[in-house]
Each structure stands twice: as structure tokens, then as C-alpha cells.
Amino acid sequence: MPAVALDIGTYSIKSIHAKAGKVPSIQRVVEVFNETGIALPTDDMTASKLGELLDSFFGDNDLPRNDVRLTLPETVVSTKIIDIPPLSDAELSSAIGWQAEQNIPIPPEELSLEYQVLYRPEKKDNAQMRVLLVGTRKKMVEKYVAMFNEIGIEPTLLETQMISIIRSLQFTLDEPTTLIAHIGSSSMNLAIIHKSEMKFVISQMNGGQMLTKALEVSLGLDASQAEQYKRSYGLDGDQFQGKVKDALLPAVNMLISEIRKSVQFFVNQNPQEVVQRIVLSGGTALLPGIVQHITNELSVEVLVSSPFTGIEGEIPENVNHPAMSVCMGLLQREL
Numbered sequence: 001m002p003a004v005a006l007d008i009g010t011y012s013i014k015s016i017h018a019k020a021g022k023v024p025s026i027q028r029v030v031e032v033f034n035e036t037g038i039a040l041p042t043d044d045m046t047a048s049k050l051g052e053l054l055d056s057f058f059g060d061n062d063l064p065r066n067d068v069r070l071t072l073p074e075t076v077v078s079t080k081i082i083d084i085p086p087l088s089d090a091e092l093s094s095a096i097g098w099q100a101e102q103n104i105p106i107p108p109e110e111l112s113l114e115y116q117v118l119y120r121p122e123k124k125d126n127a128q129m130r131v132l133l134v135g136t137r138k139k140m141v142e143k144y145v146a147m148f149n150e151i152g153i154e155p156t157l158l159e160t161q162m163i164s165i166i167r168s169l170q171f172t173l174d175e176p177t178t179l180i181a182h183i184g185s186s187s188m189n190l191a192i193i194h195k196s197e198m199k200f201v202i203s204q205m206n207g208g209q210m211l212t213k214a215l216e217v218s219l220g221l222d223a224s225q226a227e228q229y230k231r232s233y234g235l236d237g238d239q240f241q242g243k244v245k246d247a248l249l250p251a252v253n254m255l256i257s258e259i260r261k262s263v264q265f266f267v268n269q270n271p272q273e274v275v276q277r278i279v280l281s282g283g284t285a286l287l288p289g290i291v292q293h294i295t296n297e298l299s300v301e302v303l304v305s306s307p308f309t310g311i312e313g314e315i316p317e318n319v320n321h322p323a324m325s326v327c328m329g330l331l332q333r334e335l
């Protein structure tokens with residue numbers, strides 16, 4: 001059955017209509033500018049604005065409304081990995097509420113909690129089990145789902161963005177420890193994957209939009225010129241007398257300093273490990289020169305995610321591939 005994966009970003013709404021599965025076969029990829037700038041409704045007005053936009057998005061692009069898969073932006077999700085003594089599923093289910101109260105900064109009466117065992121030691125020795133907790137505010141999720149119900153959609157999947165992104169990267173057990181930096185427009189999500197397991201995830205409110213703003217201010221450009229200059233010249237110092245690069249650098253370096261902090265945090269917790277690789281995803285991963293610049297700054301291998309590798313189907317030429325990793329991960333989930 002074909003499914004529709006939807007990734008609502010503050011910059012653009014992205015969707016892939018495909019036969020879902022480990023290797024999705026794509027029927028259509030759609031990306032449109034999000035003129036509302038809203039990724040998640042906070043009240044009735046924003047819900048109806050975004051709902052209307054989505055209704056025409058589905059209508060105009062002839063997208064079916066039966067198996068629609070969604071993500072929640074990492075910024076409204078509280079994700080935590082906890083180490084606790086090994087428990088059976090039943091024991092865990094009665095202990096989880098207390099664990100959530102200790103670890104998730106959302107009051108219990110407002111909390112909607114999902115959890116997943118990441119690791120359970122086989123023998124009852126001193127090893128701890130690791131559990132992933134994902135907390136969201138019930139009201140917020142209800143509002144989000146209600147907005148879709150209004151336009152005739154009963155979502156079949158709602159997960160956090162980083163979970164979809166990690167699935168799209170299809171890590172195997174023997175891959176080097178990797179930091180994923182998903183840089184969108186108004187946010188950057190970071191996660192570290194060690195032995196194919198997520199060690200932590202963190203999100204912050206800066207991304208590509210900050211780079212565009214820097215060009216507007218420094219070079220006196222309007223928003224669309226700044227967007228064009230950013231995409232064409234980026235961090236290439238040979239272009240435009242290096243002016244675009246110079247204007248972008250402080251903002252790019254702010255993002256890099258967040259990445260550096262996350263690497264440091266992981267290494268402090270796991271002194272015998274190193275982060276060997278950085279994978280960039282999200283639209284900003286295509287900034288010219290960003291791979292080389294991060295490589296120079298952090299002395300690690302830097303790659304750009306390519307969620308369409310080995311995938312068949314109609315992929316329009318102008319699509320920003322790394323921006324599509326959320327949608328691809330949603331489609332790769334077996335339901």
C-alpha cells in the first residue's frame with residue numbers, strides 16, 4: 001500500500017508518496033515553501049492556517065490521505081536515554097512512570113510518554129539496561145492530530161524526527177561512532193550513534209535561516225537575494241571577493257560550536273571512545289563549502305546524507321536530497 005510521508009518544516013513542507021518498506025519505491029516527491037512559517041500549531045488560529053495549507057497541499061498534489069506518516073519537531077520533544085538495572089517488560093512498564101518523572105521535564109498529568117528498550121543485558125550481571133524515553137505534551141500532540149483529522153487524515157505514524165533520520169541512514173553495527181547533524185531552517189538536531197544505538201539527542205533553535213539573515217544584514221540584501229547568494233556561493237572564498245563567506249562564517253561557526261559541545265559531552269561520558277564521523281542532513285547540508293569547513297574545524301570525516309541512494313522512482317532534479325531524510329525514514333518503517 002502506498003504511503004505518504006510528511007515533514008512539515010518552517011522553511012518548506014516536504015512529502016514523499018511511495019510504496020513503504022525497507023527500500024521504498026517512490027511515486028512522487030513534493031516540496032513547497034511553507035508560507036505560514038508554522039511547523040506546529042500552538043493555538044486554534046495557527047492550527048487552522050496550517051491545516052488549510054496542508055489541505056491544499058494534499059489536494060493540489062493529488063496525495064492520498066489514508067496512510068499518512070508524520071514526525072514531531074525535535075524541539076518540542078524531550079528525549080532521554082536512561083541506564084537502569086535490568087527489568088522484565090512487566091517490571092519496566094510499572095517502573096517507567098517514575099523514571100519519566102525523574103528524567104523528563106514535563107509534569108506527569110501533561111505527559112504523553114513512549115519508551116523503547118535499547119539494550120537489555122543477557123545475563124543478570126552488573127550491566128545496566130538502557131531505555132529510550134520520549135516525552136511530549138499531551139495537549140500539543142492532541143492539537144496536532146486534531147488538525148489532521150479536520151482535513152480527513154488519521155495519521156498512521158507519529159514519531160520524532162531524529163528517529164526517522166536515523167532509520168533513513170540505515171546504520172549497521174560495525175559503523176564508526178557518528179554524530180548526525182540535521183540542520184534545517186530554524187533548528188539543528190544533533191545525535192550520536194555508537195554501535196548502531198542512539199547515545200543522546202539534543203536540539204537547538206538555530207539553522208539555515210540564521211545564515212540567510214546574516215547575509216541580509218551584512219551585505220544589505222533582501223531575503224530572496226540572500227537565499228540565492230547563500231546557495232550559490234556559500235563558504236567559497238573565491239566567489240564575490242569572499243564577502244559571502246565572511247558574512248556567513250560567524251553564524252556557521254556558532255553551529256559548529258554546538259556540534260563540538262555535543263562531541264565533548266559524549267567523550268566525557270565515554271572516555272575511551274571518539275566520534276569518528278559526522279553526517280550532515282537537512283537542507284543546510286548543501287551549503288557550498290560546509291563539508292570542507294567542518295572537516296577543517298573538527299578534524300573528522302564529514303559526509304552528507306543521501307537518502308535516495310539505491311532507491312527507485314521519480315525524483316525531481318531540483319530536490320534537496322539531505323532535506324528528504326526525515327520523509328525517507330518514515331517510509332522505511334514497517335507498520
Ligand SMILES: Nc1ncnc2c1ncn2[C@@H]1O[C@H](COP(=O)(O)OP(=O)(O)OP(=O)(O)O)[C@@H](O)[C@H]1O
Binds near residue numbers: 012283287
Ligand atoms: N543549496 C543550499 N545551500 C544552502 N542552504 C540551503 C540550500 N538549499 C536549502 N538550503 C537551506 O536549507 C533550509 C531548509 O532546510 P529544511 O528543508 O531541512 O528545513 P525545514 O525542515 O523547513 O526547517 P526546520 O526543520 O528547521 O523547521 C533553509 O534555510 C534553506 O535556505
Ligand SMILES: [Mg+2]
Binds near residue numbers: 007
Ligand atoms: Mg525540518
